[in-house]
Amino acid sequence: MTGVLGDRERVEWLALARAPKIGPVSFFQLLDKFGSPVEAAKSVPQLKLDYQAAEQEIDMCRRAGGQIVCACEENYPPALSALSPPPPVLSMIGDHGLLKRPAIGIVGARNASAAGRKLARLIAAGVGAAGLVSVSGLARGIDGEAHAASLETGTIAVLAGGVDQVYPPQHQDLYSAIAxxxxxxSERRFGHRATARDFPRRNRIITGLSVGTVIVEAAERSGSLISARMAGEQGREVMAVPGSPLDARAAGTNRLLRNGATLVRHADDVIEAVSAQIARQDDLFAFQPTAKGAHTVPDIPEGLAGRVYESLSPTPVAIEEIALASACSARQCASVLLELELEGRAITHAGGLASRT
Known part of the structure; x- marks a missing residue:
C-alpha cells in the first residue's frame, strides 16, 4: 500500500492504529508480519478493530476541514517518514504544502521571560524570512510567540490532543489563524483531549518535522529538554539560546550547551547551523513508503512490556541492565521503552539510561 489509499484501505489502516494498546512499534510489527491491517485482525483474535469508529473519525476530520494521512501515502510528511517508526497516522488541517519546506522547531518555557519571548519572535521571524517554516506545540510562552511571529511566512502547530482540540484555550484565536x-x-484521535502521556508523542513529531530544534528557555526538568533529546536521537541539529546562570528558566538550556548543543543567538546562527542539513534534505527525507518490510522492528515476546516496566525505577538505569533484568535483547528493550515513553510511562535519558516516570 503506497501512493494514495482508497477509502476502505484508509479505514482499515486507521482502525489498526487506533486499536487498544497499539503504538507505532506494535503497529509496524503487525504490518510487517501479516502484510495488512485486515490480515493482522484475522490472525490475532484478541485484536478488535473498530472500523465504524475509524469511518466516523475520518468523516469528522473532513467536516472540520482536515484530512487523515497514513504513513504509507505520498503526501505523508517525508521528514517523519524517515523516523523509525513514524507515527502511523496524522490528522492535518491547513496548508499541507508547508511540509515540503525545511522547518525549524522552536520550543521553550511556558512561563518564559520577556527576553525569551522576544528572542522566540525574532528567531521565528528571521528563519521565516529566509524561507524556513517554524514548528512548535501551541503552548503558552515560547511556542505561542514563535507561531505568532511566523504566521505570514509559514508555521506548523503540533497538538498533543486531537487536531480539533485547542490547548491552552487562550490560544483559540492563534489556533484559528494557524488553521x-x-x-x-496531530497524531491522536479526533476529539481526544490531551493527557500528560500525549506530550512525548507531540514533541517527537515537532523534532521529527524539523531539520533542527531551538530551545529558547528551559528549566532543568522542562519538557523542552525531552524535545532536545529526541531531536538528537533523530539525527537533527540541537540548538540552544544561552541565558543567565541566575535565571532558573535558563538552567536547562545552559546545560544543553555544556553537553554539546549548538549555541545560537539569533536567526542567522540558526540558519548557519542547519545549512548542511537543508542542503541534504532531499536525500535525507526522500519519500520512503511505509508498507510491509519498510520498518523492521524486533519481535517483542508476549509480556515483555510488563517485564521491562517492572524493571524500571525512578532512578535512571542503563538500558543494558534493564534488558538483562527483563530477559531480552537491548534492541527489544529499546523498542519497548519507546512504546512506554510514548504512553507516558517511561523516559529515556542521555547516556543510554531509562527510568519510570
Whole structure:
C-alpha cells in the first residue's frame, strides 16, 4: 500500500492504529508480519478493530476541514517518514504544502521571560524570512510567540490532543489563524483531549518535522529538554539560546550547551547551523513508503512490556541492565521503552539510561 489509499484501505489502516494498546512499534510489527491491517485482525483474535469508529473519525476530520494521512501515502510528511517508526497516522488541517519546506522547531518555557519571548519572535521571524517554516506545540510562552511571529511566512502547530482540540484555550484565536494560514497536525484521535502521556508523542513529531530544534528557555526538568533529546536521537541539529546562570528558566538550556548543543543567538546562527542539513534534505527525507518490510522492528515476546516496566525505577538505569533484568535483547528493550515513553510511562535519558516516570 503506497501512493494514495482508497477509502476502505484508509479505514482499515486507521482502525489498526487506533486499536487498544497499539503504538507505532506494535503497529509496524503487525504490518510487517501479516502484510495488512485486515490480515493482522484475522490472525490475532484478541485484536478488535473498530472500523465504524475509524469511518466516523475520518468523516469528522473532513467536516472540520482536515484530512487523515497514513504513513504509507505520498503526501505523508517525508521528514517523519524517515523516523523509525513514524507515527502511523496524522490528522492535518491547513496548508499541507508547508511540509515540503525545511522547518525549524522552536520550543521553550511556558512561563518564559520577556527576553525569551522576544528572542522566540525574532528567531521565528528571521528563519521565516529566509524561507524556513517554524514548528512548535501551541503552548503558552515560547511556542505561542514563535507561531505568532511566523504566521505570514509559514508555521506548523503540533497538538498533543486531537487536531480539533485547542490547548491552552487562550490560544483559540492563534489556533484559528494557524488553521487558516499555516498547518495544524496531530497524531491522536479526533476529539481526544490531551493527557500528560500525549506530550512525548507531540514533541517527537515537532523534532521529527524539523531539520533542527531551538530551545529558547528551559528549566532543568522542562519538557523542552525531552524535545532536545529526541531531536538528537533523530539525527537533527540541537540548538540552544544561552541565558543567565541566575535565571532558573535558563538552567536547562545552559546545560544543553555544556553537553554539546549548538549555541545560537539569533536567526542567522540558526540558519548557519542547519545549512548542511537543508542542503541534504532531499536525500535525507526522500519519500520512503511505509508498507510491509519498510520498518523492521524486533519481535517483542508476549509480556515483555510488563517485564521491562517492572524493571524500571525512578532512578535512571542503563538500558543494558534493564534488558538483562527483563530477559531480552537491548534492541527489544529499546523498542519497548519507546512504546512506554510514548504512553507516558517511561523516559529515556542521555547516556543510554531509562527510568519510570
Amino acid at each position: 487558516e494560514k499555516g498547518l495544524i497536525v
